[in-house]
Amino acid sequence: MNRFLKDKEHLFRMAALFAAGVVLFLIVRAVLVPKGFGVYGHYRAGALADNRVRAPRFAGRAACIECHTDEGDRLKGGKHAGVGCEACHGALAKHAADPSSLKPTKPDSKTLCQTCHLMNVAKPAKFPQIDPKSHMDGGPCLTCHDQHAPDKEPKK
Amino acid sequence: MNSDRRDFVLTAGKLLLLTAPAAAYLEAVESGKAEEPAYKTFEHYWGMIVDIEKCIGCGNCVRACKVENDVPLEPYFFRTWVERYHVEGAGEHPDVDSPDGGYNGFPEKYAAGDGAKSFFVPKLCNQCAHSPCTQVCPVGATFESPDGAVLVDKTYCLGCRYCVQACPYGCRFIDPRTNTVDKCNLCYHRITKGLTTACCESCPTGARQLVDLKDARDPVHEFLRTHKVHVLKPQMATGSKVFYNALDGSVR
Amino acid sequence: MEEGILHAIQGYMYPNEVELQWSILIVLYPFTTGLVAGAFILASLERVFNVAAVKPTYRLALLSALAFLLVSPLPLQLHLGHPERSIEMYLTPHTSSAMAMFGFIYLWYLMAVLVLEIWLDYRKDMVLMARSETGWKKTLYRILTLGVDNISEESLRIDDKLGRFITIVGIPSALLLHGYVGFIFGSVKANPWWSTPVMPIVFLFSAIVSGIALVLLMYMLVCFLKGIPIDMPCVDTIARYLMYAFLVDFSLEMLDLIHRIYEADESFKSLDFMVHTRLYTSQILVQIVFGTIIPIAMLAFIQLVKLSDAARKGIYTLAGFLTLMGIFAMRWNVVIGGQLFSKSFLGYTTYKMAFATKEGLLPAILLMILPFVILWGLVKLLPPFDEEKAAV
Numbered sequence: 001m002n003r004f005l006k007d008k009e010h011l012f013r014m015a016a017l018f019a020a021g022v023v024l025f026l027i028v029r030a031v032l033v034p035k036g037f038g039v040y041g042h043y044r045a046g047a048l049a050d051n052r053v054r055a056p057r058f059a060g061r062a063a064c065i066e067c068h069t070d071e072g073d074r075l076k077g078g079k080h081a082g083v084g085c086e087a088c089h090g091a092l093a094k095h096a097a098d099p100s101s102l103k104p105t106k107p108d109s110k111t112l113c114q115t116c117h118l119m120n121v122a123k124p125a126k127f128p129q130i131d132p133k134s135h136m137d138g139g140p141c142l143t144c145h146d147q148h149a150p151d152k153e154p155k156k
Numbered sequence: 157m158n159s160d161r162r163d164f165v166l167t168a169g170k171l172l173l174l175t176a177p178a179a180a181y182l183e184a185v186e187s188g189k190a191e192e193p194a195y196k197t198f199e200h201y202w203g204m205i206v207d208i209e210k211c212i213g214c215g216n217c218v219r220a221c222k223v224e225n226d227v228p229l230e231p232y233f234f235r236t237w238v239e240r241y242h243v244e245g246a247g248e249h250p251d252v253d254s255p256d257g258g259y260n261g262f263p264e265k266y267a268a269g270d271g272a273k274s275f276f277v278p279k280l281c282n283q284c285a286h287s288p289c290t291q292v293c294p295v296g297a298t299f300e301s302p303d304g305a306v307l308v309d310k311t312y313c314l315g316c317r318y319c320v321q322a323c324p325y326g327c328r329f330i331d332p333r334t335n336t337v338d339k340c341n342l343c344y345h346r347i348t349k350g351l352t353t354a355c356c357e358s359c360p361t362g363a364r365q366l367v368d369l370k371d372a373r374d375p376v377h378e379f380l381r382t383h384k385v386h387v388l389k390p391q392m393a394t395g396s397k398v399f400y401n402a403l404d405g406s407v408r
Numbered sequence: 409m410e411e412g413i414l415h416a417i418q419g420y421m422y423p424n425e426v427e428l429q430w431s432i433l434i435v436l437y438p439f440t441t442g443l444v445a446g447a448f449i450l451a452s453l454e455r456v457f458n459v460a461a462v463k464p465t466y467r468l469a470l471l472s473a474l475a476f477l478l479v480s481p482l483p484l485q486l487h488l489g490h491p492e493r494s495i496e497m498y499l500t501p502h503t504s505s506a507m508a509m510f511g512f513i514y515l516w517y518l519m520a521v522l523v524l525e526i527w528l529d530y531r532k533d534m535v536l537m538a539r540s541e542t543g544w545k546k547t548l549y550r551i552l553t554l555g556v557d558n559i560s561e562e563s564l565r566i567d568d569k570l571g572r573f574i575t576i577v578g579i580p581s582a583l584l585l586h587g588y589v590g591f592i593f594g595s596v597k598a599n600p601w602w603s604t605p606v607m608p609i610v611f612l613f614s615a616i617v618s619g620i621a622l623v624l625l626m627y628m629l630v631c632f633l634k635g636i637p638i639d640m641p642c643v644d645t646i647a648r649y650l651m652y653a654f655l656v657d658f659s660l661e662m663l664d665l666i667h668r669i670y671e672a673d674e675s676f677k678s679l680d681f682m683v684h685t686r687l688y689t690s691q692i693l694v695q696i697v698f699g700t701i702i703p704i705a706m707l708a709f710i711q712l713v714k715l716s717d718a719a720r721k722g723i724y725t726l727a728g729f730l731t732l733m734g735i736f737a738m739r740w741n742v743v744i745g746g747q748l749f750s751k752s753f754l755g756y757t758t759y760k761m762a763f764a765t766k767e768g769l770l771p772a773i774l775l776m777i778l779p780f781v782i783l784w785g786l787v788k789l790l791p792p793f794d795e796e797k798a799a800v
Binding site: 231232233234237239250252253254257279288291292293294295296297312313314315316317318320321322323324325326327328329330334335336392408 | 413414420421422423424425426427429430484487488489490491493494496497499500501502504505506507508511592595596597598599746747750751752753754
């Protein structure tokens with residue numbers, strides 16, 4: 001044994017140092033790799049749940065109609081039937097969960113209607129769009145249009 | 157040490173050694189299954205249809221996304237944005253703009269009848285099935301979920317920005333508040349609860365529609381069969397799952 | 409991110425592209441790892457290919473490589489959004505990611521090649537110094553020798569054999585070290601400025617060029633500072649190898665350029681415009697004219713016309729600096745250039761480099777000075793020239 005070691009001891013000490021480094025790395029790895037890593041793929045399985053943690057800000061049409069059946073009925077069969085409630089009224093999940101906690105403000109029809117219906121060359125030609133100056137002298141949209149059933153007269 | 161004590165120590169030691177890996181295994185398996193029982197990940201495969209013929213550039217989707225997902229409001233961080241194309245001739249040199257990503261709509265800047273065609277193109281993460289961005293992530297902080305959404309693990313991301321470089325569509329950005337990457341995650345917190353994405357919810361014309369490719373009853377199958385559908389940058393072979401109807405060849 | 413950046417855009421860029429992702433710190437990284445690979449290749453010329461003329465620079469080349477390799481990860485750490493998580497690259501490396509696998513190549517090269525080779529080559533000197541020094545220096549050398557005092561003929565013969573083996577293994581390791589950095593860029597299909605199969609090879613040869621230039625300059629500087637006469641056949645040989653490597657590097661880059669111009673694919677017009685405008689100074693002037701053509705011409709001139717020692721030293725110094733500047737510009741043009749144009753091929757942005765911020769010019773300058781500070785320390789600790797070896 002000694003004859004084998006002779007003149008090579010420094011190499012064995014270096015090799016031992018390297019081996020210790022590898023072992024240390026393996027221990028650190030075992031401790032630090034997050035739980036659930038690699039279960040579904042090369043990622044931490046808990047990240048799937050993490051991505052689901054956010055509370056929705058938009059409730060969705062179905063939630064609105066639960067209480068606001070009148071508006072739901074007016075929308076049916078009309079030109080705005082496919083427009084979500086919150087597309088105009090903004091994110092209202094808070095209101096849907098607890099109506100008294102957040103009272104939505106009525107949108108200003110002039111600015112809101114123009115968001116979609118202001119004439120623009122890039123909009124599809126078939127889409128109803130107007131130039132407010134020449135359309136009824138820029139008068140309030142709700143004078144003639146029911147916002148929930150725009151091809152009908154507004155409810156009195 | 158007499159043989160009884162020696163046997164005891166050896167056996168106890170072996171049992172102790174066994175419980176540690178057993179506990180570790182159980183924990184790994186259990187934590188990996190952190191899902192609500194109602195949503196079955198493996199029964200869905202998400203995508204989206206964007207119908208260029210219906211988009212009116214109202215910007216509802218851009219605003220809704222920023223509200224729903226708490227995206228920084230500066231005009232250089234978007235999970236989704238809308239582009240306006242103004243194309244003359246064959247479309248080799250389209251004129252493209254996206255003022256604040258379409259957040260405040262598109263002020264008119266073209267005259268009707270100028271001989272060109274123009275249209276809006278909503279953009280978002282294409283939820284690629286062979287995504288180049290997850291390929292390059294050095295640590296596994298971004299990945300394709302089993303149900304087809306490309307997600308980010310914000311607790312694990314180093315902020316190296318390699319994925320931002322690797323995305324051909326420019327849909328990723330670094331959130332300055334967390335110094336990690338962020339991007340459209342298909343409103344994963346909504347679609348796993350039976351809701352649709354915020355952008356689809358707020359789109360007034362139905363230009364954006366969430367689709368579940370694994371659902372046999374989803375209208376997407378019929379849609380793909382009956383419409384001329386395109387993905388962005390097909391030559392990159394990313395397996396993009398956002399299908400555009402009536403996408404013009406000039407779209408970048 | 410500055411408000412003003414939106415005004416610096418020309419044409420159309422995807423909204424998320426407006427901000428550059430990778431800054432000057434990421435330019436530093438391929439530059440420093442390139443110096444490492446190049447310095448090592450020069451050192452291996454002597455050890456493996458028996459080019460005796462360059463022997464005087466052998467140890468200095470290794471120490472230079474080590475100094476730069478130790479500093480290389482620092483710009484990356486400064487750049488990361490979460491440097492405290494960087495160990496994840498070793499814990500859960502994504503094997504499909506060139507960046508992740510590079511972490512292991514770096515570690516392999518540092519520990520199994522460079523540190524071992526330096527240790528084996530210096531072991532005799534370290535033992536002698538452990539014997540002759542006093543105080544904390546004695547302890548330091550004893551630790552470095554791992555407490556082994558044996559420097560018998562046989563042990564040194566074993567060291568030499570093992571060292572030679574490590575150098576042989578080290579050559580492909582050095583090629584891998586910097587070729588991989590090239591692959592990190594070259595494999596990104598989303599970016600046509602980066603995506604080319606020739607990128608690892610171009611990076612590698614420009615690394616060799618920069619490393620040789622570095623050792624050439626360092627050798628002349630260290631000799632000058634220590635009052636040792638410069639070995640002219642040595643620097644003449646190094647300069648010749650620099651020229652050869654430069655010719656190969658330039659040919660490869662020109663090949664890539666000609667190929668792009670000829671094929672003129674969808675990205676070409678946009679890239680061409682970028683090179684002629686935003687990248688003109690750094691690419692055409694700094695990298696190609698002053699950083700490549702002029703140094704090559706100077707080195708070629710020396711091969712054709714006999715010049716005095718003093719003249720040659722002057723030319724080598726100037727050519728060396730121009731070379732380093734040119735190779736740095738090449739890294740800049742790849743990293744920054746690849747982010748100045750939009751992936752829509754319809755627009756361009758600007759790189760606004762700040763000064764005293766985390767990723768500004770100041771940390772970049774400090775990080776480039778640091779390897780020389782470390783090298784100074786290494787040269788003091790492990791003298792590279794025979795004249796200073798401690799008496800037995």
